[in-house]
Amino acid sequence: DQQVKQNSPSLSVQEGRISILNCDYTNSMFDYFLWYKKYPAEGPTFLISISSIKDKNEDGRFTVFLNKSAKHLSLHIVPSQPGDSAVYFCAASVLTGGFKTIFGAGTRLFVKA
Amino acid sequence: DAGVIQSPRHEVTEMGQEVTLRCKPISGHNSLFWYRQTMMRGLELLIYFNNNVPIDDSGMPEDRFSAKMPNASFSTLKIQPSEPRDSAVYFCASSPGRIRQGRNSGYTFGSGTRLTVV
Numbered sequence: 557d558q559q560v561k562q563n564s565p566s567l568s569v570q571e572g573r574i575s576i577l578n579c580d581y582t583n584s585m586f587d588y589f590l591w592y593k594k595y596p597a598e599g600p601t602f603l604i605s606i607s608s609i610k611d612k613n614e615d616g617r618f619t620v621f622l623n624k625s626a627k628h629l630s631l632h633i634v635p636s637q638p639g640d641s642a643v644y645f646c647a648a649s650v651l652t653g654g655f656k657t658i659f660g661a662g663t664r665l666f667v668k669a
Numbered sequence: 670d671a672g673v674i675q676s677p678r679h680e681v682t683e684m685g686q687e688v689t690l691r692c693k694p695i696s697g698h699n700s701l702f703w704y705r706q707t708m709m710r711g712l713e714l715l716i717y718f719n720n721n722v723p724i725d726d727s728g729m730p731e732d733r734f735s736a737k738m739p740n741a742s743f744s745t746l747k748i749q750p751s752e753p754r755d756s757a758v759y760f761c762a763s764s765p766g767r768i769r770q771g772r773n774s775g776y777t778f779g780s781g782t783r784l785t786v787v
Contacts, residue, residue, distance in 0.1 A: 590775050599760055599778030661711030
């Protein structure tokens with residue numbers, strides 16, 4: 557049973573446009589959500605996070621939105637750049653649950669120049 | 670800081686052989702995690718340790734897999750005997766063990782070990 561789901565295995569976007577990556581979760585106990593970015597032959601790197609007490613967190617070109625009632629979060633990248641081409645993992649955890657984090661299957665983003 | 674160090678980077682072995690993957694977490698991090706990445710399932714949590722103690726190994730696929738953390742600076746993931754379906758990239762990650770807001774929240778991952786069992 558996948559508790560964190562990324563239903564789009566890939567996404568292609570033109571440079572300069574907005575990229576929107578989506579993620580759904582099933583466990584209502586999750587209270588902290590993260591996005592990681594992964595380039596080939598490297599480990600995932602932390603990108604941005606959001607606590608369940610917020611519905612939006614912004615860091616430069618990256619914004620994460622959280623809709624708790626829908627158990628849905630999304631990552632917006634604007635404007636998209638070719639260097640953003642990577643696999644993006646959505647992740648969720650329970651702060652009081654030993655810091656165990658569950659990852660989605662990932663979405664591969666292609667940003668075309 | 671050298672980050673999380675995993676070895677080897679690549680491992681090719683024959684079915685039935687024992688495989689040992691190694692991880693050195695970031696100094697001062699007291700939580701360590703082993704993940705496996707496959708095309709079908711993405712990043713799966715296999716096991717994690719807190720203060721060198723295994724906390725949750727429910728993700729370990731079967732008895733052929735075992736993990737140890739004999740001290741705060743070293744962990745191993747062993748597969749014995751290995752099978753072709755174990756082929757994947759195995760990641761180790763460490764964290765300070767508490768959530769901190771800001772850019773440095775979350776885990777630090779190693780570069781992974783690509784395991785191929787033929």
